[in-house]
Amino acid sequence: MTIVEELLNAKAGEAVIREVDLIYAHDGTVPLIIESFRKTFTRVRKPDKAFIFFDHVYPAPTVKIANLQREIREFAREQGIRIFEGYGISHQVVPEEGLLEGAKIIIGADSHTPTLGAFGVFAVGMGATDTAIALGLGKTWFKVPESVRVNLEGRLGKNVMAMDLMLHLIGLLKDFDMNYKALEFFGGLDLSIDEKMTIANFSVETNAKTAVLDNGTFSGDGDYLREVTIELGQIEPLVALPHHPSNVERVEKVKRKIDQVFIGSCTNGRLEQLRRVAEILEGEEVSVRTFVGPASRRIYLQMIKEGIMQRLIDAGVTVLPPGCGPCLGRHMGVAGDGEIILSTTNRNFKGRMGSPNAEIYLASPVTAAVSAIYGEITNPEDVL
Numbered sequence: 074m075t076i077v078e079e080l081l082n083a084k085a086g087e088a089v090i091r092e093v094d095l096i097y098a099h100d101g102t103v104p105l106i107i108e109s110f111r112k113t114f115t116r117v118r119k120p121d122k123a124f125i126f127f128d129h130v131y132p133a134p135t136v137k138i139a140n141l142q143r144e145i146r147e148f149a150r151e152q153g154i155r156i157f158e159g160y161g162i163s164h165q166v167v168p169e170e171g172l173l174e175g176a177k178i179i180i181g182a183d184s185h186t187p188t189l190g191a192f193g194v195f196a197v198g199m200g201a202t203d204t205a206i207a208l209g210l211g212k213t214w215f216k217v218p219e220s221v222r223v224n225l226e227g228r229l230g231k232n233v234m235a236m237d238l239m240l241h242l243i244g245l246l247k248d249f250d251m252n253y254k255a256l257e258f259f260g261g262l263d264l265s266i267d268e269k270m271t272i273a274n275f276s277v278e279t280n281a282k283t284a285v286l287d288n289g290t291f292s293g294d295g296d297y298l299r300e301v302t303i304e305l306g307q308i309e310p311l312v313a314l315p316h317h318p319s320n321v322e323r324v325e326k327v328k329r330k331i332d333q334v335f336i337g338s339c340t341n342g343r344l345e346q347l348r349r350v351a352e353i354l355e356g357e358e359v360s361v362r363t364f365v366g367p368a369s370r371r372i373y374l375q376m377i378k379e380g381i382m383q384r385l386i387d388a389g390v391t392v393l394p395p396g397c398g399p400c401l402g403r404h405m406g407v408a409g410d411g412e413i414i415l416s417t418t419n420r421n422f423k424g425r426m427g428s429p430n431a432e433i434y435l436a437s438p439v440t441a442a443v444s445a446i447y448g449e450i451t452n453p454e455d456v457l
């Protein structure tokens with residue numbers, strides 16, 4: 074069986090109905106869910122298994138958003154659902170706050186819900202209507218996806234991160250139709266959970282339905298659609314050029330002056346990544362505006378304890394409150410016309426971070442940190 078078949082206890086291609094162990098949504102999607110929910114239901118079936126996170130545009134920057142957030146608070150109160158305000162990005166806070174305990178099948182009203190696949194669970198993103206139905210019924214239907222198997226061998230080089238591995242993989246799969254397929258990763262067991270979450274998170278950009286990493290308990294002896302083996306030691310620092318994450322190039326080939334750097338998000342805003350950034354920036358100074366957004370409050374606190382915060386601030390970085398930050402171009406550092414942004418996030422579509430006339434390049438936190446010092450996209454292998 075593939076991992077997904079094991080988790081859903083059914084063969085690929087079958088349609089199954091399953092109880093959902095955990096359902097979550099955020100300030101960006103709850104208003105639509107409420108609208109959908111009210112058409113059919115009055116009560117959330119399992120309020121203790123449902124959670125709301127304020128992470129996307131928080132604290133509210135406009136009256137309109139403040140009012141939407143009031144509506145969400147009211148709905149949550151009425152239904153007995155807990156809201157996590159100011160805790161950080163949902164996909165990070167769910168495991169950090171222990172909400173994943175005992176859960177195997179998870180749905181989230183956010184496309185990056187498969188981030189949780191790093192923990193060996195089946196986690197998928199759903200739209201507002203499907204999420205509303207799952208909230209009302211406590212269960213939902215799935216078509217069991219077919220899987221592509223990725224074998225990770227060896228170790229990443231010292232200046233290479235999980236983000237580079239994923240840029241490499243998205244390049245490899247560029248012409249392969251990943252629609253409604255799952256990515257299953259085997260090997261790489263010595264990668265930290267922070268980096269494993271980057272792998273599961275970025276998998277979404279290949280168009281995969283979900284991703285799951287073997288935690289050593291799965292057989293992985295199923296029928297895979299395709300098998301890819303990646304020698305981690307051979308991966309070089311990479312960058313995604315505008316306007317798609319699969320538009321991958323070796324960093325050394327991209328000489329581009331930049332206006333802004335953002336290091337953070339559910340892709341790369343965890344401790345392992347921010348520790349690397351702080352090591353690189355220690356005693357240095359950034360030459361372009363640089364924002365660092367910790368993915369959660371716990372990470373933020375740990376940054377203070379470990380002296381990461383001090384080193385970043387000394388280097389001229391602006392540290393943002395925990396949350397999505399400028400990742401989706403709604404607040405806290407939106408891109409202006411003609412600006413060139415280097416970001417450790419997962420999407421660089423036109424207009425994603427603000428102006429449609431801005432250009433967004435995606436890279437690892439290591440590449441982003443050295444580039445922030447030099448003010449242009451810089452190969453870490455040349456300078457570290």
Ligand SMILES: CC(C)[C@H](C(=O)O)[C@@H](O)C(=O)O
Nearest residue numbers: 101102129182183184185401
């Ligand atoms: C706003 C939200 C619905 C969206 C998503 O689902 O992914 C966002 O998190 C993103 O990264 O584009």
Ligand code: SF4
Nearest residue numbers: 185338339397400401
């Ligand atoms: S950090 Fe970015 S990619 Fe992640 S949930 Fe927020 S907006 Fe989506």
